Amino acid sequence: MDILDLKKNLRKEMLIKRAEIETSFKQSYDLWICNQLAVLIEEKNYRIIHAYLPMGKEIDITPLLKTLLNKNKIVVTPKTLPNRKLENRILNSLEKIEKGIFGTTHPSTPEEYDGKFDLIIVPGLAFDNQNHRLGYGGGYYDNFLTNHPEAYKIGIFYPEQKVDNVPTEIHDICLNEILVSNNPL
Secondary structure (H helix, E strand, O other): OOHHHHHHHHHHHHHHHHHOOOHHHHHHHHHHHHHHHHHHHHHHOOOEEEOOOOOOOOOOOHHHHHHHHHOOOEEEEEEEEOOOEEEEEEOOOOOOEEEOHHHOEEEOOOOEOOOOOOEEEEOOOEEOOOOOEEOOOOOHHHHHHHOOOOOEEEEEOOHHHEOOOOOOOOOOOOOOEEEOOOOOO
C-alpha cells in the first residue's frame, strides 16, 4: 500500500472515530482545549492568532474565539479558496460569518490580514507524538503553514485521533506542539 492509500484509509478511520465521540465528552473536551489554549496565549502574550471556525465534528473553539475577541486580540480565520489557497480574514464578530466551500465558514467581512502570526491553531484528523498531522487531504494548511515558519503551530484533536505514526510526505509540515489530554475528563 502506498502512502496516499495509507493516508486515505487513516482519514476514513479517523472521521468514523471522531463521529462516534459521545456528546458529553466532546463538550467537556472542547472546553478543556479552549481553556488550555487561553492559558498558552496569555502566558506567551500572543496577540495575533490564526484559528479556524469549526465545522462538523471538529473541536468547537468558539468559546476561545469569543474570549480572544473580548480581549482585543487579533483573530484571523481562513476563507477556503480554489487551488489549495486560504484567504485570511480578520474575525470581528461570530455573528458576521458566511458559508464557504467544503462546509467551511468564514468572516463575511472581506477585511484581509496579510501579516505574521504569533500562533496558528491547526485542526486535523490524526496526529502523532512527532507532531505530524493528517488533514482532510486538500493541502490547504500545509501550503499556508509553509508561508509562516515564524508562527508557533499547535494541533488540537481528540485522544481518539492520536496514532503511533502519521504517514508523511515531504510537503507535510510538522507542528511545534500537539495539545491532547489522555486523561478522561
